[in-house]
Amino acid sequence: MSLTFVTLLLLALGLGVFTVARRRGEAFVGTAALAGAGNRSIGAVHSRPNYHGAFVALAALAPALLIVAAWAVVSDGVVSNAVIASVPAAEQPKTPLDRSSFMSEVKGIASGDQEAGFNPATGPAAKVYTSTHDSYNLIAGGIAAAALALGALWALSRLRPDFRARNRVEKAVMWLLIGASLVAILTTAGIVLSLIFESLRFFEKVSVVEFLTSTHWSPQTALRADQVGSSGAFGAIPLFWGTIFIGAIIAMIVAIPLGLMAAVYLTQYADSRVRKVAKPLLEILAGVPTVVYGFFAALTVAPAVRDFAVSLGMVNASAESALAAGSVMGIMIIPFVSSMADDALNAVPGAMRDGSFAMGATKSETVRKVLLPAALPGIVGGVLLAVSRAIGETMIVVMAAGLAARLTVNPFESVTTVTAQIVALLTGDQEFDSAKTLSAFALGLVLFIITLLLNIYALTVVKKYREAYE
Amino acid sequence: MASAALQDRASAALAARAPTDWSAPAMQSRIAGRYRSEFVFKYLGLGALVLAGAFLVFLLFTIVRDGASGFLATDVKVTVTYDPATLGIDAAAAKGPNAKAAILAGNFQALLGTADAQLANGMPVVSEGAWLALREAVLADPSLLGKTAKVWVPARSDFDLLAKGKFDLAQPEGVRGVSDATIVTYRSLDSRGLVRTGFNRIFLTSADSTTPELAGVWGAAKGSLLTLAVTLVLSFPIGVFAAIYLEEFAPKNRWTDLVEVSINNLAAVPSIIFGLLGLALFLNFFNMPRSAPIVGGLTLALMTFPVIVIAGRVAIKSVPPSIRDAALGVGASPIQVVFQHVLPLALPGILTGTIIGMARALGETAPLLLIGMRAFVTDPPAGLSNPATALPVQVFLWSDDVARGFVEKTSAAIIVLLIFLMLMNSVAIYLRNRFERRW
Numbered sequence: 088m089s090l091t092f093v094t095l096l097l098l099a100l101g102l103g104v105f106t107v108a109r110r111r112g113e114a115f116v117g118t119a120a121l122a123g124a125g126n127r128s129i130g131a132v133h134s135r136p137n138y139h140g141a142f143v144a145l146a147a148l149a150p151a152l153l154i155v156a157a158w159a160v161v162s163d164g165v166v167s168n169a170v171i172a173s174v175p176a177a178e179q180p181k182t183p184l185d186r187s188s189f190m191s192e193v194k195g196i197a198s199g200d201q202e203a204g205f206n207p208a209t210g211p212a213a214k215v216y217t218s219t220h221d222s223y224n225l226i227a228g229g230i231a232a233a234a235l236a237l238g239a240l241w242a243l244s245r246l247r248p249d250f251r252a253r254n255r256v257e258k259a260v261m262w263l264l265i266g267a268s269l270v271a272i273l274t275t276a277g278i279v280l281s282l283i284f285e286s287l288r289f290f291e292k293v294s295v296v297e298f299l300t301s302t303h304w305s306p307q308t309a310l311r312a313d314q315v316g317s318s319g320a321f322g323a324i325p326l327f328w329g330t331i332f333i334g335a336i337i338a339m340i341v342a343i344p345l346g347l348m349a350a351v352y353l354t355q356y357a358d359s360r361v362r363k364v365a366k367p368l369l370e371i372l373a374g375v376p377t378v379v380y381g382f383f384a385a386l387t388v389a390p391a392v393r394d395f396a397v398s399l400g401m402v403n404a405s406a407e408s409a410l411a412a413g414s415v416m417g418i419m420i421i422p423f424v425s426s427m428a429d430d431a432l433n434a435v436p437g438a439m440r441d442g443s444f445a446m447g448a449t450k451s452e453t454v455r456k457v458l459l460p461a462a463l464p465g466i467v468g469g470v471l472l473a474v475s476r477a478i479g480e481t482m483i484v485v486m487a488a489g490l491a492a493r494l495t496v497n498p499f500e501s502v503t504t505v506t507a508q509i510v511a512l513l514t515g516d517q518e519f520d521s522a523k524t525l526s527a528f529a530l531g532l533v534l535f536i537i538t539l540l541l542n543i544y545a546l547t548v549v550k551k552y553r554e555a556y557e
Numbered sequence: 558m559a560s561a562a563l564q565d566r567a568s569a570a571l572a573a574r575a576p577t578d579w580s581a582p583a584m585q586s587r588i589a590g591r592y593r594s595e596f597v598f599k600y601l602g603l604g605a606l607v608l609a610g611a612f613l614v615f616l617l618f619t620i621v622r623d624g625a626s627g628f629l630a631t632d633v634k635v636t637v638t639y640d641p642a643t644l645g646i647d648a649a650a651a652k653g654p655n656a657k658a659a660i661l662a663g664n665f666q667a668l669l670g671t672a673d674a675q676l677a678n679g680m681p682v683v684s685e686g687a688w689l690a691l692r693e694a695v696l697a698d699p700s701l702l703g704k705t706a707k708v709w710v711p712a713r714s715d716f717d718l719l720a721k722g723k724f725d726l727a728q729p730e731g732v733r734g735v736s737d738a739t740i741v742t743y744r745s746l747d748s749r750g751l752v753r754t755g756f757n758r759i760f761l762t763s764a765d766s767t768t769p770e771l772a773g774v775w776g777a778a779k780g781s782l783l784t785l786a787v788t789l790v791l792s793f794p795i796g797v798f799a800a801i802y803l804e805e806f807a808p809k810n811r812w813t814d815l816v817e818v819s820i821n822n823l824a825a826v827p828s829i830i831f832g833l834l835g836l837a838l839f840l841n842f843f844n845m846p847r848s849a850p851i852v853g854g855l856t857l858a859l860m861t862f863p864v865i866v867i868a869g870r871v872a873i874k875s876v877p878p879s880i881r882d883a884a885l886g887v888g889a890s891p892i893q894v895v896f897q898h899v900l901p902l903a904l905p906g907i908l909t910g911t912i913i914g915m916a917r918a919l920g921e922t923a924p925l926l927l928i929g930m931r932a933f934v935t936d937p938p939a940g941l942s943n944p945a946t947a948l949p950v951q952v953f954l955w956s957d958d959v960a961r962g963f964v965e966k967t968s969a970a971i972i973v974l975l976i977f978l979m980l981m982n983s984v985a986i987y988l989r990n991r992f993e994r995r996w
Binding site for chain 1: 591595597601602604802834859862921
């Protein structure tokens with residue numbers, strides 16, 4: 088008996104309780120009228136029958152579903168413990184890793200996906216698993232059903248014509264709404280706490296100062312104690328440089344002029360028909376998944392960049408280059424910059440533009456000498472938001488920038504970024520306690536803090552600027 | 558005092574100056590210069606726009622050029638003798654009650670190997686995994702045993718690519734990536750009418766494989782669908798409820814400010830951070846299964862719901878207050894006003910925002926990589942907790958594969974992904990145009 092089935096059963100019971108209570112509510116309308124309450128016949132019943140039903144269903148289902156949810160969280164551990172306890176002591180798995188592989192074999196056999204386990208003890212254990220799993224679920228389901236019955240009886244006993252069922256239900260709905268909006272805070276807190284917690288574990292092994300100031304990054308930790316040259320060095324400066332080089336320099340050199348000029352053309356020159364077609368087309372550039380850009384950068388742009396580097400006389404130009412990743416990222420950012428610049432230009436009061444035209448300035452002179460200086464704070468804010476997006480971008484750099492941590496200003500060389508390293512560190516085989524794996528969380532923390540600061544700063548700049556013209 | 562004197566002097570100088578002679582050559586050339594720079598500036602702007610559009614067109618062009626052939630596959634016709642001896646199947650057992658087990662245990666690889674060897678003097682032509690198709694055929698019709706039949710089976714990737722003209726045959730043998738012997742074999746097979754290129758059903762119906770000719774996107778697409786289903790079920794109600802609360806009921810205090818700030822920031826947090834959260838929270842803390850669509854869906858839901866909240870708030874705000882006042886006036890409670898009057902009117906806007914958020918989630922790769930949804934799965938995932946992969950992750954995995962045949966598969970998978978995205982966005986645009994009201 089699976090938990091899904093238990094839940095569905097409980098929901099069906101809840102529906103039954105709802106209809107019963109609804110009937111009661113309908114009956115109230117009749118009795119109140121029959122009781123000869125005269126002209127108070129409708130007013131005597133406070134809530135509509137549906138609210139009576141919903142009140143009882145809520146009172147019945149809420150505790151029952153809470154019990155099932157709590158059981159779902161702990162059940163795996165409880166059942167595993169029972170199963171492992173059933174295995175003879177000599178064959179019991181000891182370490183947590185053994186335990187989890189043992190349990191996954193047991194589950195595989197129990198579900199029939201697997202013929203036999205690697206460990207012979209898993210065969211009998213699978214039978215124990217099936218029986219305990221079923222009986223425990225049955226017990227949990229029984230308790231939940233009892234809670235449902237109690238809740239339903241209590242709620243039904245409270246139903247009377249003047250019972251304020253609607254207010255109760257609405258209060259519950261209100262708590263639901265508040266709960267939903269708290270998810271945002273919980274998610275933020277989850278991000279901050281998990282990043283900080285794992286980073287602290289990393290900084291127990293590697294000092295913060297080394298991480299933030301050293302220029303040597305080679306996270307491979309030794310597999311054997313006597314291995315040479317793989318002690319693991321965690322100086323993140325080359326990664327920070329690579330991130331800035333690709334995301335904040337090369338990508339912006341591509342995106343700012345193109346995005347800005349496109350916005351100027353669209354807002355000042357293009358007639359409305361062109362704008363109607365061109366704007367959605369630009370938006371498509373922003374809607375293409377980043378993995379597609381990554382593939383394009385790696386397969387089409389990177390070889391072209393390398394050939395160009397070779398033609399410039401660089402002998403061993405690498406296939407992966409900062410230029411390939413950065414320029415494609417710049418293309419991806421164009422619509423973002425252009426829509427921010429669009430907003431900023433539109434926020435400049437028309438009087439300034441008209442004044443400039445009245446003095447005899449041409450359109451381009453107006454744009455360059457009046458509109459752009461006036462819109463500059465908004466544009467700068469938009470560019471900062473674009474930078475924050477570019478440095479958090481992952482797939483393009485993973486696929487086209489490479490993993491060589493290098494401090495270089497040569498755009499034809501391969502550099503690596505924070506995001507590319509996080510992916511490299513956390514995919515493939517990983518032991519969870521190694522400094523190598525944990526360093527990804529420290530990098531994530533730095534990335535989170537920097538993008539957060541950039542966003543907050545950029546948004547205040549944009550907001551202040553908007554207020555200045557309102 | 559001094560400034561007044563200065564002003565007098567300045568106006569005196571102005572009065573003394575001759576009026577500007579607009580027709581003088583100096584002035585004419587100055588005006589011409591200004592118009593020239595106006596012209597240049599305007600076309601720089603147009604150029605930027607055209608360049609951005611050209612990038613888009615070029616991007617789509619290269620992908621369609623490389624990927625269109627991924628939807629085609631080359632088959633070869635082999636003559637197979639379903640010899641029970643080669644198969645190692647006892648003819649009696651294949652009719653008995655355990656027929657299925659007996660056939661499943663049959664050595665179809667050897668059977669196809671023999672047939673393959675006769676085809677081109679021992680050069681392997683048929684895909685390594687094609688024996689599965691033969692087994693399916695016998696399972697469906699056990700009377701085939703002992704008979705000889707001609708069947709079309711997938712060809713090896715080299716032949717497939719040759720048939721589609723993916724090799725530059727003018728290049729020397731070492732460079733072009735295909736041997737002369739293969740070309741000769743292909744031509745002889747082709748002249749005997751044993752090769753055909755047709756629609757690639759395998760690509761759209763099967764899951765990943767180590768050999769490009771047998772790899773398909775359905776496994777990844779199903780993984781994406783399961784993941785998105787979880788994302789939608791979680792993020793839509795939470796997002797809508799949060800939007801309703803913030804827009805209609807929230808008092809102005811420090812708590813609601815905090816909620817608003819977190820939602821705005823979450824919408825701008827890099828997606829990879831959500832991957833780290835999913836890894837630390839769902840996998841390591843709650844011990845949920847790795848590579849499972851349910852974890853992927855949870856992670857993407859956390860990423861998507863701020864988008865829905867923001868879109869939802871805009872849609873709710875655009876419902877005019879007169880509707881609320883009218884409903885309140887006839888005795889509805891505030892909650893009834895919202896759920897029976899405001900929400901139905903705001904729903905098209907909310908749905909548009911939701912679809913756009915879901916489209917973003919569909920294209921997202923990085924967070925799924927971190928929670929292990931890069932599993933190599935040869936069967937489409939059966940449920941929410943089975944190992945799975947997603948379409949964009951499949952693109953990433955194939956793009957990393959060295960086998961040449963995967964280049965077109967990658968592009969073809971991208972085409973499938975883009976078609977899904979296009980469908981979602983057109984639904985969003987349709988909803989917006991059809992139902993959006995301006996009051």
